[in-house]
Amino acid sequence: xxxxxxxxxxxxxxxxxxxxxxxxMKIEGVTKFAPxxxxxxxAMDAVNTLLPPxxxxxxxxxxxxxxxxxxTQVESLEEIKETDKQIIFGIRSCDMHSIDCMDEVFLxxxxxxSFYSRKKENLTTVAIGCTKVLPTCFCDSMGLNPVAAPTADxxxxxxxxxxxxxAQTEKGEALVNLLKPLLExxxxxxxxxxxxxxxxxxxxxxxxxxxxxxESDIWQETAQKCIGCGTCTYVCxxxxxxxxxxxxxxxxxxxxxxxxSCMFSEYTRMAGxxxxxxxxxxxxxxxxxxxxxxxxxxYGKGSLCVxxxxxxxxxxxxxxxxxxxxxxxxxxxxxxxx
Amino acid sequence: xxxHECTCGENPLVPQICNVIKITDETPDTKTFRxxxxxxxxxxxxxxxxxxxxxxxxxGEGMFSVTAKGEDYLDFAIKRCGMLTDAxxxxxxxxxxxxxxxxxxxxxxxxxxxxxxxxxGGGIGLAPVRSFIRYAxxxxxxxxxxxxxxGARSAKDLVFKEDLYTNWPAMKDTKVHITVDCDDEELxxxxxxxxxxxxxxxxxxxxxxxxxxGPPIMIKFCLDSLTKMGFxxxxxxxxxxxxxxxxxxxxxxxxxxxxxxxxDGPVFTxxxxxxxxxxx
Numbered sequence: 001x002x003x004x005x006x007x008x009x010x011x012x013x014x015x016x017x018x019x020x021x022x023x024x025m026k027i028e029g030v031t032k033f034a035p036x037x038x039x040x041x042x043a044m045d046a047v048n049t050l051l052p053p054x055x056x057x058x059x060x061x062x063x064x065x066x067x068x069x070x071x072t073q074v075e076s077l078e079e080i081k082e083t084d085k086q087i088i089f090g091i092r093s094c095d096m097h098s099i100d101c102m103d104e105v106f107l108x109x110x111x112x113x114s115f116y117s118r119k120k121e122n123l124t125t126v127a128i129g130c131t132k133v134l135p136t137c138f139c140d141s142m143g144l145n146p147v148a149a150p151t152a153d154x155x156x157x158x159x160x161x162x163x164x165x166x167a168q169t170e171k172g173e174a175l176v177n178l179l180k181p182l183l184e185x186x187x188x189x190x191x192x193x194x195x196x197x198x199x200x201x202x203x204x205x206x207x208x209x210x211x212x213x214x215e216s217d218i219w220q221e222t223a224q225k226c227i228g229c230g231t232c233t234y235v236c237x238x239x240x241x242x243x244x245x246x247x248x249x250x251x252x253x254x255x256x257x258x259x260x261s262c263m264f265s266e267y268t269r270m271a272g273x274x275x276x277x278x279x280x281x282x283x284x285x286x287x288x289x290x291x292x293x294x295x296x297x298x299y300g301k302g303s304l305c306v307x308x309x310x311x312x313x314x315x316x317x318x319x320x321x322x323x324x325x326x327x328x329x330x331x332x333x334x335x336x337x338x
Numbered sequence: 339x340x341x342h343e344c345t346c347g348e349n350p351l352v353p354q355i356c357n358v359i360k361i362t363d364e365t366p367d368t369k370t371f372r373x374x375x376x377x378x379x380x381x382x383x384x385x386x387x388x389x390x391x392x393x394x395x396x397x398g399e400g401m402f403s404v405t406a407k408g409e410d411y412l413d414f415a416i417k418r419c420g421m422l423t424d425a426x427x428x429x430x431x432x433x434x435x436x437x438x439x440x441x442x443x444x445x446x447x448x449x450x451x452x453x454x455x456x457x458x459g460g461g462i463g464l465a466p467v468r469s470f471i472r473y474a475x476x477x478x479x480x481x482x483x484x485x486x487x488x489g490a491r492s493a494k495d496l497v498f499k500e501d502l503y504t505n506w507p508a509m510k511d512t513k514v515h516i517t518v519d520c521d522d523e524e525l526x527x528x529x530x531x532x533x534x535x536x537x538x539x540x541x542x543x544x545x546x547x548x549x550x551x552g553p554p555i556m557i558k559f560c561l562d563s564l565t566k567m568g569f570x571x572x573x574x575x576x577x578x579x580x581x582x583x584x585x586x587x588x589x590x591x592x593x594x595x596x597x598x599x600x601x602d603g604p605v606f607t608x609x610x611x612x613x614x615x616x617x618x
Binding site for chain 2: 114211244253262268270289293297
């Protein structure tokens with residue numbers, strides 16, 4: 001099936017009746033996924049929005065439960081359940097794969113995170129193939145295809161005046177069915193696309209998992225210019241670490257979780273003062289090892305870096321993960337310093 | 339207390355409300371809190387070594403080892419060392435708290451069967467070890483000779499005194515060795531650091547497993563001593579601590595390499611720790 005681009009807004013109106021529809025928008029200079037109807041301009045050609053759409057599943061701040069107390073007693077404690085239907089329209093292959101990665105974290109290994117799983121059940125994803133790449137895009141080096149996101153519910157591909165529309169799951173079929181009045185017969189193949197930035201991950205994960213690598217000088221060298229601002233973790237579509245905090249007013253309050261960053265010293269600082277990752281060297285090391293080695297080791301689903309290039313583009317001191325990958329790739333053996 | 343609506347059980351991140359039914363002063367900075375669900379049961383059924391997330395609603399939440407379980411209660415021995423634990427120490431009996439768990443792996447109680455056991459604790463490090471000691475006494479026939487070596491800074495810092503001086507020495511084939519760093523109250527016990535006393539006691543490594551918990555510096559020197567005495571790294575079991583928020587392997591911060599201490603730990607053999615990055 002295909003959808004004429006001049007019917008896009010009608011399609012949005014249809015979808016917005018069924019669910020909270022998130023589309024790429026430019027709002028006060030920032031590109032991000034925002035509810036259709038928000039004040040701002042549609043940014044279908046943003047390639048990568050400045051902010052990834054991870055907050056649809058993993059909000060920056062999310063209430064977990066609310067409670068009422070009376071003196072030393074807890075009068076009530078109630079879990080907060082969000083079950084709104086959501087559609088992400090226009091997600092790119094890199095960000096779609098970041099959801100696959102978060103699924104591994106939140107839905108597997110013994111515990112299902114109910115806050116995440118409820119949102120995932122109610123989410124439909126509409127991916128759109130890229131037609132151009134940014135200078136910082138390298139998703140094809142990380143095993144992805146910029147014009148195809150196999151786990152998205154619906155795949156769109158830009159064919160000029162039309163989008164080719166292909167349902168890839170049951171949820172996707174339901175969505176295509178909803179859009180049927182606007183769709184026309186026909187389809188077409190997306191033109192293949194290659195990223196300009198290239199990295200070679202061959203052997204990198206294995207080298208990094210070698211304990212010798214942990215003590216390498218490379219970490220001090222790499223971390224030297226980091227200023228610990230946390231931008232990389234904020235814009236990263238796969239950074240999922242969170243903090244749990246509470247807010248109380250009088251005799252009632254709520255517990256919430258919010259994004260946290262491994263680049264901050266408090267992240268691992270324990271009561272009593274001990275901090276196993278006291279300086280930026282340990283923190284940068286943990287972040288890069290998590291992205292490029294630990295995640296694969298734990299979940300067996302490839303790297304936790306999806307090659308979106310946001311951290312490369314947005315780091316204020318140009319601490320570039322692709323340069324780091326090249327550097328490790330060039331090491332004669334794990335742990336050597338040349 | 340009426341009208342309580344607890345959703346625990348469905349969501350591992352939501353605590354169940356419990357009553358504090360007993361508080362024991364162990365030392366000037368350590369108290370044991372006994373907790374029970376509102377309908378008089380134990381909040382969960384942990385195996386030795388497992389953890390529980392303990393919260394004072396409105397203040398905060400922290401991960402602690404479960405030091406003992408009874409028919410209808412759990413005991414947490416908690417040392418005062420931060421904002422949350424300060425507040426916990428201000429509680430009185432009847433206070434309600436949040437509890438969720440059990441988290442983490444367990445001491446290898448099966449693999450240790452048929453062996454002689456050496457339990458070494460330093461300071462509040464006896465809290466996790468105690469869960470295994472109690473298990474061994476409950477299943478006394480499954481284990482050989484039991485030696486318990488415990489050290490604290492001074493006599494007033496010894497935790498679980500009733501166990502150390504009365505209950506445990508009375509058990510079959512069991513010896514309790516107590517030492518304090520400095521002899522400030524003329525207590526009838528050995529004076530000296532744990533590693534030195536360990537070497538003095540000259541335990542034989544044959545068919546023996548060691549459970550070792552305490553401050554990092556004590557663990558380091560005890561390991562040196564144990565190696566000198568002929569123990570291998572797979573005979574020594576310890577527990578690790580990291581900052582934790584979720585307890586279920588999601589929030590990210592308690593990793594050492596690709597292991598999460600809240601899920602894959604806290605119990606590791608020294609041989610296992612050798613294969614991990616030294617970042618704890």
